[in-house]
Amino acid sequence: MHFKWKYDAPTPQQSQQAKELGDKLSMSPILAQLLIKRGITTESAAKRFFRPQLADLINPFLMKDMDVAVDRLNDAMGRKERILVYGDYDVDGCTAVALVYKFLQQFYSNIDYYIPDRYDEGYGVSQKGIDYAKQTGVKLIIILDCGIKAVKEIEYAKSLGIDFIICDHHVPDEVMPPAVAILNPKRTDDSYPFKQLCGCGVGFKFMQAFAKNNGIPFSRLIPLLDFCAVSIAADIVPVTDENRILAFHGLKQLNQNPSVGLKAIIDICGLNGREISMSDIIFKIGPRINASGRMENGKESVDLLVEKDFSLALKAARHINEYNEQRKDIDKQMTEEANLIVSKLENQKHQSSIVLYDENWKKGVIGIVASRLTEIYFRPTVVLTRDGDLATGSARSVMGFDVYAAIKNCRDLLLNFGGHSYAAGLTLRWDDIREFRQRFQHYVEEHIQPEQTEPILNIDAVLDFKDISKRLHNDLKRFSPFGPGNTKPVFCTTGVYDYGTSKVVGRQQEHIKLELVDSKSGTVVNGIAFGQSASARYIKSRRSFDIAYTIEGNIFKRNQVQLQIEDIRPTESEDEL
Template sequence: MNKRWAIRQKADHDEVKRLSEALNINPVLSHLLISRGINDYEEARYFFRPDIRHLHDPFLMAGMEQAVERIEQAIARNEKVLIYGDYDVDGTTAVSLVYGFFKERYDNLEYYIPDRYTEGYGISTQGIDYAAANGFSLIIALDCGIKSIDKVDYANTLNIDFIICDHHTCGDTIPAAVAVLDPKRPDCQYPYKELSGCGVGFKLVQAYAEKNGIPFEDLFRFVDLVAISIACDIVQITGENRVLAYFGLQKLNNEPCTGIKILMEVAGRTANYSIADIVFLLGPRINAAGRIDDAKHAVRLLISCDEVDAREKGALINVKNTERKGHDLQITDEALSMIGASEVMVNRKSTVVFNENWHKGVIGIVASRLTEKYYRPTVVLTRSNGHVAGSARSVLGYDLYEALCGCSDLLLQFGGHKYAAGLTMKPENVDAFVEKFEEVVSASITAEQLIQQIEIDAELDLKDIDGKFFRVLNQFAPFGPGNMSPVFLSKNVYVNGTPGLVGSNHIKMSISQPGSAWFDCIAFNHGECLHQIRPGVPFDVCYSIEENVWRDKRSMQLNIKGIRCY
């Protein structure tokens, strides 16, 4: 697939020079800081040295006073409390954190995860009925609930109170709960809006701890769960999230809670995790529990304090992940065949595929894979509980949620973010939705948005990459949305000898520029460029700089994102 190379606008030369002198760093690094809104020494110190004191006062969040008071009241009255959360990574980590914290201080509580297939996303009538039948009078909902107007109203008729902790976009009406914690509420003045669902749960527990004189360390030992949620829910790694991710990674890599320690073991790696490693190694295993079986398996693992017990639960989750991979590959192949067999589908600006026999638990993963292949807004649909359920993914710059709003007359329910969403509809609306979604996307997407883009932060001479440059660059981590690993452009580089093909389609080589050292490189999925790269013939590369760890040996490596031969 052809990709556009887009170089970010250069920062002001005088500003770059001033910051470089103040920090004694390479001007390219100063440019990276300025592009992140960091313009002076103090701001750089704040960025490079995350501190617990950078966390905001939790009581700045609208509804926090009421939430804490209601929890205190429930504990004082010995009410039964139900910790309720979504079945994905963000939801299960949130439940594990809030349940784990309060369980050490209060016995009369349980947790509840809705079944993906019989209850669907968010707060369910079945879940409320369970609470009513078992004497629960307070439900703390995590990573869901901001649009559950009717469900909260129903709970109120049963004298069940709700505290909602969500981070999704609000509708026009806020649920009639005792407290609704969501930094995206229009009336919420909380300084940081991009918390994960688990992050909002963390702020609730932080507020409770502050008001009740509980040491911060008792809460902070759950921060590895918050880091996992931040990574896997693809939220911005800026501001408060960056602080939580930074310390969460430290804990995960040095002293993870028992369940996470075992999860890392079954994933085949026990240290040196980055945000990306969490996404690719831990996230799929946690998700697999709810995709294939029951998400409560994930919570049981994450809250486990006994290694023998945790190892048994970790092995079960790993089996579920293997099963998930099989469904994933099979459905992806079927979907690609379906698209490839239809000239109409190939030439559309959107992709919508439907098979009533596909496994609902993996259609989100399949949607992501189809988006990678055809690079356009994509919806994968299957039958579920008499309806058609779908998972949608988007491309850079295109608001998928708004596109679904344009199709809302055909949908029973939908929700999500700019780049990922879920939806349900009546089976008889599928054909109409296929056409309407294509119509909406075609009218609103630009030609540029349909071509995958490599965003290049700066041009860099290879001779400038030395030990100091690499050490400072590493302090930009943790990397993720809003603070992606910088991508550099180096022109007129030369290959050392003959590049080799590793795996099915990856190039391994060493490159240099006149006057620079040789740098080892890996170019994933660039095998088609192999025949164009020849000794003595210059070419351009864009890449990120990373540390490669192989058999306990660490070395610097360029991860090639794009190759252009003359």
């Protein structure tokens, strides 16, 4: 894939501002410019950005209903009521359940947890889950990462004498469930300053408030921050403001003293002895936690996350890793089938969105397939499979387009839906799929901007090879953790050449290992271009080309940096960026 490169050169005023800020911070103007692009223009703001402080977390009682939620939890404990911690089967839900359960279990023993079965019960609050609560004597359910639309289910629970505290971050509907308390910063009547918490983040704020109310030192919460980092990375929420603080300290915990269950997953992933990053969570840790819910039941992941014995945790992690291998095989097969359908549908070339369905696709993997198609075709995508007379599906979006709004526009056809701007789930009658597709595609056509369907690569700065050093890499690491709202900086260098030793590598010869020089110095720089072997012939032709890249550490040679090449194009293709 070749991207359209977008680079906004700094104005003379911004360059001067960057020089002054860089002098104060003993940092290169290149990196100071990155701070200014992030809206960080003062020395004090830069220090807060580079050293996020737990003391700067927002007062949890600013969230609407927090006082009510804490009072109800205190009452339940005082009356020795049985409490059930209930959550979604994805990474965010599982880590949220593990966090709340592990924290409360230190102070209260009459507590249990529950994850609904994706295939038997579906998403969110189920009647089966409520019946289980009734049978086991539960009086209070704390629900995490779902529940905001479960009006009928929570009415049913209320009729059985069971109260709910909802901790959710998905967009609420006009009518909300009759829960005792609803903790959700996206409520229109909530003035909580930060709206982008994940489900685990909302659960953490609840526990923070409970601890504060009961005189429990905040330090008792710190060992649970690794769960927050995992959920923030896996749920692709903005790594800004409060999420940045939680992710920063959560990564620190994950690297220095992870919980037993996460340590077992780290072992299985082969990440021991390496500094774990948000990317490692997204591509290695998160998929394994997700795998049990995709293939069987997500409760197995929570069992692992709350396990205290490392040998048992390692055994459970190996089992979940087997699920992940099965998931990868199914994911590959379904993506190939979906790609074949898209390639056969000539009219898809003229559509701004993709809606595909197949009654044999596995429910637990359709979200991954939707993500893959979005990455390949740069269009909002819905993938559906059959469940009896119903169709259940997952939607994924492209940057800047609200897929939740597109689905909501078809709500009269839907039996259930929920989510946020970039990811959503939906259920409708199988016979209504074609009308849904027509309506969804019409909405996207009317609202999407042409640039949102193009693969755009935002360039942060233009560098010469002489600018790239170990110090620059170390300074760049201070910008982490990376994610939406604080993406890893992408640089470009123009007019570079093969040093003569670049070669194609990989099992299927799909990658290029590069040794490059630019036209301004004799510096030789190493790089890797994953999946870009199609450019190898041009590179070996000794003609000049431009590269866009991130700067990474070489995991095999610790004192070296290397470029991870995002895109390659002939220098003569454009006169300027």
